Amino acid sequence: MPMHSQCSVANSADKKENSNIEAADSIEMENHGNNHSMSQKSQLAEQLLSEPQDLHALGVKFERKYENSGDIQDLKAALLYFQTAVDLTYEEDPTRALHLHNLAASYAIRYQKLGDLQDLESAVQYFQAAVDIIAEDYPARAQYLQNLAASYSDRYQRLGDLQDLELVLKHRLAAIDLIAEDYPDRAQHLQYLAASYSDRYQRLGDLKDLEAALQHGLVAVNLTPEDDPAMVQYLQILAASHANRYQRVGGLQDLEAALQNFEAAVNLIPEDHSERARYLQNLAALYTVRYQRLGDWQDLEVALQHRLAAVNLIAEDHPDRAQYLHDLVFSYNDRYQRLGDLKDLEAALQYFHTAVNLIPEDHSERAHYLQNLAALYTDRYEKLGDLPDLEVALQHRLASVDLITEDHPQYLQNLGASYIGRYRRLGDLKDLEATLQCFEAAVNLTSDDHPAKAKHLQNLAASYADRYERLGDLQDLDVALKYNLAAVDLIAEDDPNRAQYLQNFAASYADRYQRLGDLKDLETALKHDQAALDLTAEHHPDRARRLQSLGISYADRYRRLGDLKDLEAALQYKLAAVDLTVEDHPDRPRRQHSLATSYADRYQRLGDLKDLETALKYDHAAVDLTPKDHPNMAQHLQNLAASYAIRYQRLGDLKDNEAALKYHQAAMSLTPEGHPIRARSLQNLAVLYSHRHRRLGDLQDLEMALQYRLAAVDLTVEDHSDRAQSLYNLSDSYTDRYQRLGDLKDLEAALQYGVAAVNMTAEDNPNRSRYLQQLATSYTDRYRRLGNSKDLEPQIRCGNYGTRTGNNISTQLKTSIDELPAAQARAFKHLSNELYTRDSEPSMNLVNQRNDLLKDIRKQPGFEFFLLPKPYKILCQAAQGGPIVILNSHKEGCDGIIILNPTSQPVHVPFPNVTLDLLSSQRNALKNLHGDGIRVLAVLESNMIFNGRLWWLPTGEFTGLPLHACLPENQSDQFIHSYIATLGSLLEANKKPSSILPQLGVFGVTQTDCEGANSLDGVEQEIKNILSVAEQNNINCLKGEQATVDAVKMQLQACSWIHLACHGKQDLTEPTKSYLMLYGGNLELATIL
Known part of the structure; x- marks a missing residue:
């Protein structure tokens, strides 16, 4: 994951101010006693000098000597003399302000050298005392105010107290008011003021402060000649403000202006200048920003080289060395994110540990450093899958949150990211709840106009999507969509991050499509995925991710609609994504697996074995590239197993089924007990054991399949989207065991779980038809076993609904509602149109409104089964115009059910001569049906039906056969033969008056x-x-x-x-x-x- 680091350029002009402060009105004296020890100098001073002015002069001399020698003892001597001079100066002495000011300056210099906070406090104290007693019209008052502001600025940088920053601005504004327009140093004062406005913008995010910083910085540059030594610093401050405005507003012209000004500053500064390292550092930051915007690889390399050069220039004991190392780490991390080279990540970790060790425990930046160190451990965890790395990352982020005195949205955001990472590895629901708590707090603490608000909303949406995946609560998915939409709405059309938000928005629609099956959700996902790709430059590091997401959406649409063009598009985009991903990139295995699934899809469509072999190749590659203990290893093993299972179904080689079992079992061993994907893993294992049972007949395999499916149902919460499928699969296993052992308890269990699967599946869900067909088969089995004609009625009900096609389901809304009360009819039409026909994005509230209205409608007499499967007592009314023959095909045998008239019980007619294999050939099927057709006529004749209309309702393999041809030639013409798709369609036709x-x-x-x-x-x-x-x-x-x-x-x-x-x-x-x-x-x- 990218490190948490602001990409703004540091304003460090204030750090230089105190070191440049000179003792005003200094007294020139000869250097007496230059070769004596410090104690000797002190004794000599006491003997020869007793006036404060003389002591002050000695302080000035030793301070200058320190500037030349760098010997800390000289600075201590200066402080001694300055302090003594202050102590000996009367309160009303006109020189006291000067003495206080220069004493403060020496403390400020020593703070810059040693970083001792007590020195900074002394500097603030004495600068403030000097300003308090100096006359309003004193010529140097502006300089005194600037120096006091500089010390407050240093303390703000150290402790982060906003009150100090407000005092900085107050004193600098006061200093500017004292400076004449043509004053030679006016540009310098304007530059200081610009830096302070920039600092307050960084803290509070008020765009007015940033505009003020730009205004004053630009004036300072325009007032300064090009050969002025201060020009370098002014260009740097102006560049920093342009960089900050770019970060806030996103205008590329600000980024280019920042780079232009910083390049000019670096070109003006000598190679051996003490500030060159800092300028190189800031220039590198801007190249990093442009790399992140445009994805130009060259910008990343230039940034890394500048930061390496800066680190080499900075002294080992420099107080800013930790920051330089931090930023170098940032560049190594960027290159790792681009290329996936583990050496870059290891280098980043090495430099960062050094940086953290240089930071004092009470340093204001320590929490920030711990955050970024945690980010690196997270990256290594995602690369290698080593759980201790994830735990270390979590501990560092907890420690950083404990260090801050007030809630920090970004730190809470990062802490949530660690919790969600551990949840996805171990499946502990407590980690997911902790994630949501952190992310919600981050969102609530962030104002709507803050640039990070959209990112926080996006992460919160992703966590709700995770909880939806785990618990199946559709409300969580709706909340995820809401937050993703809010995030997209906050992102400007030209924002460089808009593509990422659109991609995540698409993912939420894809999730809802998977749950509800609404094709509009899938189309919306495709639209947003395509828009995200269109916004991504050819060489952008995220392009592969965008291609992958779009490819997945096309694959989903192919599976829904079966259009081969969609499958080819999916392959095209997924191949491009893999080609753009370097061999050792952490995302390559996942993309190879996704590509493998599309090759497997094409194999299943076209039957070309080369596609299946290619799928196996990519699945193996994904497994080979994934460390054994990586959290994605279980998923990749499952995918490899799936490809072997498909080849087994094609070639029948039992070795492939064994390989599939081996890899699925390996995946299961890597999946913790409570992990959300464990239920699906159990289902996959059950399928393979079922295959082997059908091949070898080993009852133990059937028992294993049943046990795995029972365990999968137990792991799937009541309202999860996968539960209906799990129940259906369990019903299927009980059916298999019933057919093997004949135990009626197994058939009853099959019916129980089959009914449960149907009851929790929405009427417009495409899987409902399949579940009902299976349930109809179970009722038929029980009828054959017990001979109870009551089992034929639910069989007809389920079979009638189960044979409905997707078009029948989608046209439910066209059902006549003329008999409804007018208000309900209007409300139903409106809600249905909102959900199914408009191009808007329906919410769960709209779904709930329609469901509540349906409940009210079904409470009225005559509408109890409105848009629901009708019971037999209603369906049998379809036979008022003639008998109906329902033909059923099953692997256990084929049969017919005859509804003679609206008042009769259904009659079962077995077809012992017909099998599924025979039905695959029309000629053979009709030949064998000839005798069974006579059975149908015999039932009709025994009920005194010799002619009239005969309705045929073929299902399954019977569909499409000219069934009337199976009757004896001399009897076929006795009836008018008609065909229907469902009993319901005939009922509706019978209800229509002739006038319409x-x-x-x-x-x-x-x-x-x-x-x-x-x-x-x-x-x-x-x-x-x-x-x-x-x-x-x-x-x-x-x-x-x-x-x-x-x-x-x-x-x-x-x-x-x-x-x-x-x-x-x-x-x-x-x-x-x-x-x-x-x-x-x-x-x-x-x-x-």
Whole structure:
């Protein structure tokens, strides 16, 4: 993770002020006793000098000597003489202010040398005393005020007391008011004032302070000749203010201005200048900022070289050496983040430990250093997966929070990041709750106009998403979306970080899509992912991450809609992401795994074994690049196991199933008991044991599968999005054991868990159909076992709902609600339109409103099952126009259920001659169905039904067969044969009054020849025969080139009877994608419906 460090350039002009303070009105004297010891000098002074002025003069001389020699003893002597002079000067003496001022200056100099806080306190005390007694019109008063301000500034830098900073500004503003416009040093005073405004901006974030800093800094530069020695410092301060405004507002012109001014300053400063190191340091900071904005690799290298040069120039005992080392660490960390080279991370850790050791325990920056040291340990944890690194990071961040005297939003943010890291490793829910507490506090402590507010909101959103993943509470997901939206709203269109916020926003929509299956959420995720990529430069270090996220969204849409173009796009973006990721980058294994899943998807679509082999290659590479104890190792092992499982299903090589079991078990051993992914790991193991049981017949494998699925259900909380699937899988295992052992308790358990899976699945969830089909099969099994006809009724109910296609489900909202009270009808239409048809972003509040309205509607007589599966007593009313034959196909056998009339009990008809294998061939299926068709007729005849309309409702493998052809030729014509998709659709059709039906008319379509298909002979005569019995004044027929998709669609709206004589293609996986082959295009069933 990136280190927490402000990228602003330090304003250190104040650090130089005290060292340049001169004793005003100094007295020149010869250096008597130059070769004597200090004690001898003191004795000589006492003998020869008794006047304060003379003692003061000696202080001035020793101070100057210190400036030349650097000997601390000379500075001590100066302090002794200055202090004695002050002690001997009367309160009303006009020279007392001068004596106090120079005593303060010497204390300030010694503070700069030794860093002793007591010296700084003495400097403040004596400077303040001098200012208090000096006359308002004294010529040097402005300088006295500046020096007092400088000491307050030093104390503010040391202790962080805001009151000191306010005093700095107060005294510097007072000094400026005393300076004439043409005063030679006015530029210097303006520069000091600019630095103080900049400091207050850094503390409080008020943009007005930053604008004031820029205004005064620019005037100072304009007043100063280019060859003036002070020009270097003024350029530096001006550059710093431009850098700060860039950081706040994001205008690239400020960044370029900052770089331009700093480059000019560095070019003016001599190689051996004592301040060169600091200027190199600040110039490096600006190159770092530009690298982070534009991603230019060269900027990162230049920043690193400048910081190395600065560290080499700074003395070992320099008080700022720790800061220089800190910033060098920052550059090494940036390069590590870009290239993933562990050597850079180790170098960063080495330098940072040195820096922390140089910081006193009570230093105001120690907490900040501990924060950044924790960031480095976090990076190494993410690279190597060593849990002690994560624990060390957490301890450093806790220590840093304890060191600060008031709440610091960024420190709380970082502490939360450590807690969430440990939660994701160990799965302890307490860590997740601690994360939320820290992140929420950080958000609440940050004003809306603060530049870090959006980042805090984004991290809080991510934590709510984690809790949603763990507990399955949809409210958490809605909160995550809310905070991500708030973060995006705070980010300006041209903000360099906007891409990251859009990517995270997309992730929340993707999560909600996974839960609710609403395609609009997935489309929104794709839109934001694409926008994030569009905002990311070609060479930006985050481009690979953006490509990966967009590729995942395309893969999700492919799995939903099956459009091969989406899968190709997913592969394209994921390949590009892997290609941009260096071999040892910590994210490379995860991206390789994601790429492997898309190759596996393409294999399953096209069947090319090369794709599956490629998937295995990338999965193996991901595992090989991941340290054994890395937190992602379990996930990568699971993915590798999944690829082996797919190859087993293709080739049937038991070694592949064994390999899949081995890797899944290894993944399980790395997953802590309470970890959120453990339930899915158990499910995956259960699937593999089920495969081996079906292959080898070992009952122990079936028992293992059952036990793993039971454990998975126990680990999945009641309202988690995965619980329904877990219950369905458990029901399936009990069904398998029932079929193996015949124990009725297993069948009852299968029904129990199957009902539970259905009950917790929303009516518009695409998985509900599959769950109901399985439940229908279980009811059929119990009927076969016990012969209780009551089991046929729930079988019909579940089977009818389960056979509905995705289009049937999505068109629920088009159900007639004319019989509802007008107010409820309007409210239902409005809420449904808001949820399903608009392009807005629906909230959980909207979902809850609609659910509450549905509950109220279902309380009314006649609407108890509004938009719900109807019970048999209602469904059987569909048979009022003739018997209905429901055909079911199962791996255990095939059968039929006949609803004779609206008042009869359903009749079961076994089809012993038909199997699933036979149904795969229409010719063989019809041949074997011939005898079973006679069974259907026998049931009808025994109930005195010899002719009329016969409705066929085929399900599963029966779908698409011309079932009437299975009847004996001499009996088939006794009935008018019609086909329906569900009982519900026939019920709805029967309810429609004739007044709303289209005008009676007959419409025919003939398309005898289609590219790639055999010619249809006899269709012309067929259509003539049909049309000949219709009324001549309302007949229409489209032939050949006339039968376009648009022409047929127009006729569908105008006629009540349609006869289609053309080729078609059936899609058993997605029935609504079945289509008729017309001239110039295909007409899908979904369009017809």
